[in-house]
Amino acid sequence: MTRIAVCAPSTPITREDAARVSTLAAVEFPGVELVIHEQCFAVEGHFAGSDEARRQAFLECANDPSIDAVWFARGGYGACRIAEDVLAGLTHAAQDKTYLGYSDGGYLLGGLYRARIGRPVHGPMLADVRRDGGEDAVRRALGFLTGARDGLEPSLAGTRHPVVAFNLMTLAMLGGTRLMPGLAGHVVMVEEVSEYLYAVDRLFFHATAHLGGIAGLRLGRVSDVPDNDRPFGADAMQIARHWCERHSIAFLGAADIGHDAANRIVPFG
Amino acid sequence: MTRIAVCAPSTPITREDAARVSTLAAVEFPGVELVIHEQCFAVEGHFAGSDEARRQAFLECANDPSIDAVWFARGGYGACRIAEDVLAGLTHAAQDKTYLGYSDGGYLLGGLYRARIGRPVHGPMLADVRRDGGEDAVRRALGFLTGARDGLEPSLAGTRHPVVAFNLMTLAMLGGTRLMPGLAGHVVMVEEVSEYLYAVDRLFFHATAHLGGIAGLRLGRVSDVPDNDRPFGADAMQIARHWCERHSIAFLGAADIGHDAANRIVPFG
Numbered sequence: 001m002t003r004i005a006v007c008a009p010s011t012p013i014t015r016e017d018a019a020r021v022s023t024l025a026a027v028e029f030p031g032v033e034l035v036i037h038e039q040c041f042a043v044e045g046h047f048a049g050s051d052e053a054r055r056q057a058f059l060e061c062a063n064d065p066s067i068d069a070v071w072f073a074r075g076g077y078g079a080c081r082i083a084e085d086v087l088a089g090l091t092h093a094a095q096d097k098t099y100l101g102y103s104d105g106g107y108l109l110g111g112l113y114r115a116r117i118g119r120p121v122h123g124p125m126l127a128d129v130r131r132d133g134g135e136d137a138v139r140r141a142l143g144f145l146t147g148a149r150d151g152l153e154p155s156l157a158g159t160r161h162p163v164v165a166f167n168l169m170t171l172a173m174l175g176g177t178r179l180m181p182g183l184a185g186h187v188v189m190v191e192e193v194s195e196y197l198y199a200v201d202r203l204f205f206h207a208t209a210h211l212g213g214i215a216g217l218r219l220g221r222v223s224d225v226p227d228n229d230r231p232f233g234a235d236a237m238q239i240a241r242h243w244c245e246r247h248s249i250a251f252l253g254a255a256d257i258g259h260d261a262a263n264r265i266v267p268f269g
Numbered sequence: 270m271t272r273i274a275v276c277a278p279s280t281p282i283t284r285e286d287a288a289r290v291s292t293l294a295a296v297e298f299p300g301v302e303l304v305i306h307e308q309c310f311a312v313e314g315h316f317a318g319s320d321e322a323r324r325q326a327f328l329e330c331a332n333d334p335s336i337d338a339v340w341f342a343r344g345g346y347g348a349c350r351i352a353e354d355v356l357a358g359l360t361h362a363a364q365d366k367t368y369l370g371y372s373d374g375g376y377l378l379g380g381l382y383r384a385r386i387g388r389p390v391h392g393p394m395l396a397d398v399r400r401d402g403g404e405d406a407v408r409r410a411l412g413f414l415t416g417a418r419d420g421l422e423p424s425l426a427g428t429r430h431p432v433v434a435f436n437l438m439t440l441a442m443l444g445g446t447r448l449m450p451g452l453a454g455h456v457v458m459v460e461e462v463s464e465y466l467y468a469v470d471r472l473f474f475h476a477t478a479h480l481g482g483i484a485g486l487r488l489g490r491v492s493d494v495p496d497n498d499r500p501f502g503a504d505a506m507q508i509a510r511h512w513c514e515r516h517s518i519a520f521l522g523a524a525d526i527g528h529d530a531a532n533r534i535v536p537f538g
Contacts (some may be wrong), residue, residue, distance in 0.1 A: 233314015
């Protein structure tokens with residue numbers, strides 16, 4: 001039996017989404033026990049409960065020796081407010097676990113990777129069930145947590161380098177903080193959603209300045225770009241190439257990740 | 270005679286706005302000669318001409334010994350793409366000048382301050398003439414450049430520390446780059462516009478991690494905050510206090526700066 005604990009370090013999920021994923025898991029993954037923490041439904045302003053409530057729920061899941069994996073319920077924003085305190089509260093039981101999420105969850109994945117705690121993995125979250133084709137995203141996550149490897153990002157098969165994947169905004173915000181892992185020698189994959197192209201360019205200006213010594217960069221999908229009052233003059237791929245050239249970073253092409261149901265799995269390391 | 274060169278390191282202005290400010294200057298500031306570089310009207314995608322055109326125009330203004338001040342035409346986005354190359358191209362003539370702007374212009378102000386070139390100053394730009402009360406903002410800028418000191422941010426009179434002012438996004442993006450000045454011992458003022466409060470919180474998470482050792486932080490106006498699908502749960506002042514506390518930074522209260530016509534002047538240093 002694989003016991004998967006779900007908590008919400010950022011924003012809350014609905015009971016309906018939780019029930020839908022629990023049913024899918026019960027029907028299709030008989031080897032999975034899904035333990036959804038009540039904190040996932042808490043609401044305090046923007047967040048799934050106070051910083052203290054979110055921190056405590058994460059620690060309860062991560063420090064429980066009977067749990068095999070901690071699955072982030074949803075992104076949105078908020079994990080950066082608790083990540084340092086979470087890391088300070090982890091015990092030995094947190095070491096032997098997989099931590100699965102993406103987007104705003106990247107603050108925790110990055111911090112865990114820096115602290116060499118557990119196995120941080122970029123991949124679909126519970127709330128992705130809401131997307132078009134979202135049940136497939138959930139299947140990919142639960143499949144990975146029970147040993148399947150067909151959901152892995154395809155370029156992983158061909159690289160000899162350690163790999164990480166981040167939302168571009170999250171990676172940009174991590175730079176220079178106590179959560180930023182050393183990424184020298186890594187292939188770094190980034191994706192973005194709902195940002196103007198000028199903001200994507202700005203994030204690349206910043207993020208690439210913090211990526212000296214990486215093995216290369218891959219660009220996932222940059223989706224739901226809002227229309228600006230004028231065209232930017234370059235697409236996301238051209239922007240990525242521009243900033244990689246400026247910082248002598250090898251640009252390795254596309255990555256099959258993004259804020260969508262097709263988002264593939266990238267185990268860190 | 271004070272010769273003020275105007276160039277556009279970020280986005281273009283209209284000939285109408287330029288004419289309006291030229292007329293105001295001719296009528297009210299007889300001691301000013303305004304030299305508006307043709308590059309201010311260039312358009313290439315998002316920008317006021319290519320990176321090369323913007324870089325070259327800035328250098329023509331900054332390296333001209335007959336010019337007393339370089340006034341940024343407008344913000345928007347783009348100065349970070351040229352700032353390092355601009356710094357590399359400045360000559361001795363660039364040293365004895367004032368550089369006035371804000372918002373996206375902060376990348377250049379920060380880089381100039383780091384390189385100890387000239388006198389970087391946060392204050393109104395030419396394009397501010399478009400705002401409600403914008404002619405007063407232009408008068409404040411031209412007044413400062415001709416020796417008036419009544420447009421200065423009021424808290425400057427009471428501080429013994431060196432001071433800088435930045436747009437919060439710009440300061441967050443500067444952190445860890447080759448443009449970021451050392452700000453130990455400084456009072457740092459920040460302001461923001463058109464960002465969700467969760468994004469303001471995220472920017473504070475990041476920016477305060479790069480502000481260790483500053484003398485204190487002041488918060489300017491955080492304006493035109495879009496409505497999110499739910500309330501954030503804290504206002505901008507509470508957000509600033511939260512992150513200052515996390516990083517043991519003294520929070521000093523409000524600053525009279527912002528993306529508006531009342532935006533006051535803050536000479537760096």
